[in-house]
Amino acid sequence: MTALTLTGVGHAFFGRTVLSRVSLSIRRGEVVALVGPSGCGKSTLAHIAAGLISAREGRVANHYRRHAMVFQDPRLLPWRGAAGNIAYPLELSGMSRRERDLRVRQSARMVQLEGQDLDKFPVELSGGMRQRVAIARAMAIEPDFVFFDEPFTALDVALKRRMQDLVIAAARHNRFAALFITHDLMEAIRVAHRILVMHHKGQGLVGERIVDGEPGNRDDASIFASMQAFLRSDIAFAHVHDVDERRRT
Numbered sequence: 600m601t602a603l604t605l606t607g608v609g610h611a612f613f614g615r616t617v618l619s620r621v622s623l624s625i626r627r628g629e630v631v632a633l634v635g636p637s638g639c640g641k642s643t644l645a646h647i648a649a650g651l652i653s654a655r656e657g658r659v660a661n662h663y664r665r666h667a668m669v670f671q672d673p674r675l676l677p678w679r680g681a682a683g684n685i686a687y688p689l690e691l692s693g694m695s696r697r698e699r700d701l702r703v704r705q706s707a708r709m710v711q712l713e714g715q716d717l718d719k720f721p722v723e724l725s726g727g728m729r730q731r732v733a734i735a736r737a738m739a740i741e742p743d744f745v746f747f748d749e750p751f752t753a754l755d756v757a758l759k760r761r762m763q764d765l766v767i768a769a770a771r772h773n774r775f776a777a778l779f780i781t782h783d784l785m786e787a788i789r790v791a792h793r794i795l796v797m798h799h800k801g802q803g804l805v806g807e808r809i810v811d812g813e814p815g816n817r818d819d820a821s822i823f824a825s826m827q828a829f830l831r832s833d834i835a836f837a838h839v840h841d842v843d844e845r846r847r848t
């Protein structure tokens with residue numbers, strides 16, 4: 600059962616091609632990481648897949664009911680507390696106060712937000728806490744598909760791991776499918792069932808790997824060994840850690 604299919608997707612900004620011939624398919628409940636160097640077009644692809652921008656070429660077929668998005672910047676409303684931010688999309692959907700409060704509590708618990716933190720405004724929360732609120736807000740609408748666009752890039756290593764574990768647990772618990780964009784191969788191997796590698800100039804996908812085992816059941820040694828193996832044995836992975844987007848021009 601497919602959740603999302605892109606066929607021959609291409610895009611250009613102001614006449615400059617940034618994506619071409621990208622095709623991919625994600626099954627229900629499957630977490631797929633999309634890796635590639637900075638500037639190769641990963642975010643543009645996610646925006647097209649989520650319907651935020653229209654592709655110049657190709658087709659997008661969504662078979663999910665409801666999607667949520669989590670970005671690197673948590674994008675919280677500064678004048679609302681954490682609970683108010685989580686509740687916001689539920690309010691827009693017209694949900695009753697009682698049901699909303701229940702959903703807010705459930706999704707806050709999922710990302711381990713404590714009672715007192717729920718009253719704090721974004722400015723009073725740490726970067727990690729703000730990102731937890733953003734994840735809880737995404738989970739509150741009970742999505743069956745989630746777009747993660749480099750959600751943890753700005754966080755330190757220990758916090759990043761904790762946040763990855765939250766996503767893994769939430770994906771398991773809520774059984775959503777996801778497209779998880781990152782340029783951190785280690786992160787991709789931790790969170791995903793499958794990894795897709797994008798061409799460094801957005802010209803299609805150049806590699807694909809199924810990661811052994813289930814997300815959450817892989818130990819650090821096996822994650823590190825997988826990363827070494829991918830980097831050594833597959834030329835497609837060689838440019839994943841390149842971060843000079845100027846190479847595009």
Ligand SMILES: Nc1ncnc2c1ncn2[C@@H]1O[C@H](COP(=O)(O)OP(=O)(O)OP(=O)(O)O)[C@@H](O)[C@H]1O
Nearest residue numbers: 612617636637638639640641642643644782844847
């Ligand atoms: N709104 C826009 N207008 C013009 N050019 C854009 C726009 N958005 C992205 N681009 C360009 O398209 C290319 C792909 O950008 P995109 O953000 O999709 O890459 P990315 O792989 O997600 O990069 P990063 O990993 O650094 O976030 C880049 O050259 C970028 O400058």
